[in-house]
Amino acid sequence: MRIERLFNILLYLLNHQKVTAAQLSEVFQVSKRTIYRDIDTLSSSGVPLFTVLGVNGGIQLMENYRLNRFTFSEAEKNILIQSLNTQHTLIETDKATELVYKINLLQEGEQTSAFQVNFTEATLHRGSIERDVQNKLSAIQTAMSVGEKIQINYIAGDGTTTKRIVQPLELLLKDGSWYLSAYCELRKSQRLFKLTRIRSFEHLPLKNDYLSKDDLMVETPNLTTIELQFEKNQLGKLYDYFLEKEMSLCDTCINVRFKYDSRKNILPFLLMFGSNVKVIAPIALKNSYQDEVKKMNES
DNA sequence: TGTGCTAATCCCAGGAGACA
């Protein structure tokens, strides 16, 4: 009870320039004598309090203590609000909404900074699918916050369904889709799971076998040099994916040379360009790309 | 300089909870 009052007196002092002992005794429903004892306790605990005698006197905190420890500058508040708004736009959470509300209350005077970064259709999903994804995001965040594992039914790209127990590590918004980076007990390694392909999941009871990030093996990418040739009219689109130094322009085409993790399937990316791309190297990729195109023609 | 206001301090006492 007393500890709680001490803390509340400190908060009260932080929110008021100067208060009298009588005022504090009225607010906290204790005698002035008790308030003086509390002030003495706070002071001996290192809180820089000082009192002013006489008319207009009272108890107040050192200004530096107020500014350095317990307040944010307007610029810092704006950064916090922008960050929270960003998270709230991408992943709807009640907590983020509540925090934005509270920090807005802290802003002095009229708010001048409108939210300057907007996420309109951040993913490629249809609205109804996006709502389903938001529910999964929220459930996974809950699991991560309490250190729970989850059991998922996952449909791989080739259509095979597997039941897996995973330890969620991180949520990623990548190429217009949400992914869960998690340690998979079935594969005994870290894997990426696309949220739209997680068809069902359930929380598992807490155990003591939760691995820290440091305990997990980070897989090193197996980089291969890939050479592609694009039609010149694809230049604008190419800036979405490649660095200027990776592209070289000739009279009729654009050559692109870049490093890519060979364990990842690049064919869907290449097919996005239709007939406007040719695979130059490596030969294995060139052959698989041609096989894929042949299959599409046959179907 | 006197008055009023407020902080600060001292002394005493009572209530509640822990403990032997």
Place this chain on the structure above:
DNA sequence: TGTCTCCTGGGATTAGCACA
């Protein structure tokens, strides 16, 4: 059940400051 500790409150007094 008695003792101890902690917390609290009340009253009296002192001291500093502002103001008429």
